[in-house]
Amino acid sequence: MNWILNISEITSGDRDRVGGKGYALAQLAGNGFTIPETLCLTVDAYDQFVLRTGLRERVLIELNRKNFKEMRWEEIWDCATRIRNMFLRTPMPEEIGTRLRQEIANRFKDKRVVVRSSAPEEDDAHASFAGLHESYLNIQGTDAILAHIRKVWASLWSDAALLYRQEIGLDAEKSAMAVVIQEIIVGDRSGVAFSKNPNHPSQAVIESVYGLNQGLVDGLVEPDRWILDRERKTVLTHTPAQRQQQMIPHGDGVVMSPLPPELSTVPPLNPDEVLGVFNVSLRAENFFKLPQDTEWTYKDNTLLLLQSRPITSSGGETPGDNRSWYLSLHRSFENLKALRKKIEHELIPKMIETARTMAETDPDTLSDQELAQEIRRRWEMNQNWVNVYWEDFIPFAHGVRLFGQVYNDVMQPKDAYEFVDLLTQTEMASLERNQILAELAEQIRHDPQLAAQLRQGDAGRIKPAFLAEVESFIQKFGDLSCSMTGGTQCVEDAMPLFNILLEMAAHPVPGERKRKSDSASDLKERFLSHFQGQERDWAGELLDLARSSYRLRDDDNIYLGRIEAQVLICVQVAKERINASSQSGETQSVSEELKTVLDDLEHRAEPMNPYQKQSGQSFEIKPRQLVGQPAGPGLCRGKARVIQQHSELAEFKAGEVLVCDAVDPNMTFVVPLASGVVERRGGMLIHGAIIAREYGLPCVTGIANATSFIRTGDEVTVDGFLGIVTVGAGDI
Amino acid sequence: MEKAEDIQRQIRELFVSQNLAVLATHNEEQPYANLVAFVTTDDLKYLYFVTPRATRKFANLSADSRVALLINNSTNQNTDFHQAIAVTAVGKAEEITGDDRTRVLPLYLAKHPHLEEFAKSPTCALVRVTAASYYLVKNFQNVMEFHFTQ
Incomplete structure (x- = not known):
């Protein structure tokens, strides 16, 4: 079968082999329109490539790790990044390469070309994939063209394309990609x-x-x-x-x-x-x-x-058509630079100000009716910021992904996430905090008397110099038993902090488990050495942008959390009033308005474990092997410590596996004690994954319902290479 | 998120769609595996198969009733790795006779009518496996356990 067709060879029967774009060009050329010199690589070339290299099944296994609908966009991006790296790192089998090389060399010699995607499902009147797959301009030389053909093939599996294909109900297993190679016309x-x-x-x-x-x-x-x-x-x-x-x-x-x-x-x-x-x-x-x-x-x-x-056919966007949002997942460098300015100089100061002004009203001083109004007002403000979060903050996270893509393109690393090591050069407050904790623990380790005083928890007898250091720590980083966002679950004294320090003193982090030495500067040099002149400046700027994007990935959650906390504080007061009145039997005295507003906001109890045994049920379902995303390479086995509330962190014991819904930056002080991290929230660039990677711990993210499936004390095995968590010891 | 009923349904659908299971028994700790044509009850509590009494499997399960069965829908294609599902059943096996056999045999033959002559032979035993647990594997590496508690 001929995989490469001249535009004049394409007939009406080839529509599904050359894709929408290739077919339209062939028709135009055959009917008197002037188009640039064009060659089409049919889907058969793609099929042969993925079949002979085993990529077809590798891609499908990757896509079917989890139910697609349960994946967050970050997980889908991770998935797409891994697939793209598979394509970049899989060489053309010789037979395919030789055939393509000959045809391309004959046709284009030294001409510069554009390598464009042309998916068969693309560009019919019902679905437009415009912009979802990739095209590359100004490519010269057979090797470079072949490399870019693989990139265009890989773009069949970009996150935006995956999301869109799923939305319009196309079967991923039948997807294939044709490629159009065109002489570049440098028009004025x-x-x-x-x-x-x-x-x-x-x-x-x-x-x-x-x-x-x-x-x-x-x-x-x-x-x-x-x-x-x-x-x-x-x-x-x-x-x-x-x-x-x-x-x-x-x-x-x-x-x-x-x-x-x-x-x-x-x-x-x-x-x-x-x-x-x-x-x-x-x-x-x-x-x-x-x-x-x-x-x-x-x-x-x-x-x-x-x-x-x-x-x-829709003409523009119809309600429910999210394609423009999927497309916003790809931002250009220029666009991201502008976004960075907006976020750093405009949005974040405004968010801080919003949380501050909200906090000025004390909900306890409000009547029921006023409280109901205040809840609605805060809820709307919060919603407004949630929208900003989606429109501006989330797209800015793509500074990291743009960098990751450029890094993977030039370095083609075995680990698709090696680039993250370069971003961790960014000093995060949480790492500085962990360093101070380690130093405090070191003092305790060498001072048995101090250790005994701390165990008794009597502040009056603890060495004043040490206590002063702890005080200054709390002033700088806050009480670790408080949630960063809620602030309503704080423990009054410093005992939780003492417990953690004692545990750290008793179990010093072994040398190799301390923060990975900064090989990042080597990595940076190796990366930059691929660029020269102006391009090197550009690569340096891109790295700087990615670091800002990486840092903000955490900070934005904190700022949004502070606003949300102001809503929750009011909700909490409302709930207390409703409870108090129902206990005293004076239900009439509580404004119905309060109940209505809470119902409206749907502040309901946490969903229960869907597998929990129901009364009268004659069977029980439990997980054995849970598949998420591999987010930190390594393997460990240990007892699970499931964290539902911040105060539970004080119980953390060395060697336990940290299991939580979402690691927030204020929880990571226990990570140096942990043997592994399991998180419900999925993605390689979430905080838990970042910190686990810093300490070289195995980490699996994206385990749905992790905190209800796994119980504290369960024996768990965390396979951070494969992204699998195994629960229990394996006996029948 | 899948619910318990979804998992039960998937197991039931797999059992209806498949004719054969791999039966695992042992003889003095030497594992032994072979194929059997099986049927299951709607509540998934029991699996049935028939076997001549002179077979190794029958000798093995008579000596130790603990057995496992593997049922899967793989098709010997690459796509099995992401598409196929497999269920391991663990339970106890025993031959059923008399009224029990008379009652169950039609259920068995409804699924395997071509085995009527074989199943009705006086040398053939109808074996019931009372399931204690099922282990469902899908999406290559997802494993859920289903345990009967009564």
């Missing part, structure tokens, strides 16, 4: 055209920028915009852009470059050219018999079509 002006405006059927829309079209498609360059009357073929409006930048080929890729000043005052298209683009898009519409979304470029005054696809 480029753009997109909608032959019919989805919102105003009598109009067409044209957008244009200077330079390569990718600048517009990626949202990096603001386009000039024309609205046209379809029937009269006249321009209705022209909205000029602030023309400042263009995307141009550079090295083995593309860069953003300042626009020469003489161009910034001139629209990229003159009125004749606007009509020229419109006419071509209309011809495409007439040809395909559906309104078209085309990409085009002008080179030396010749208009070339780069691609054409039907405008999806």
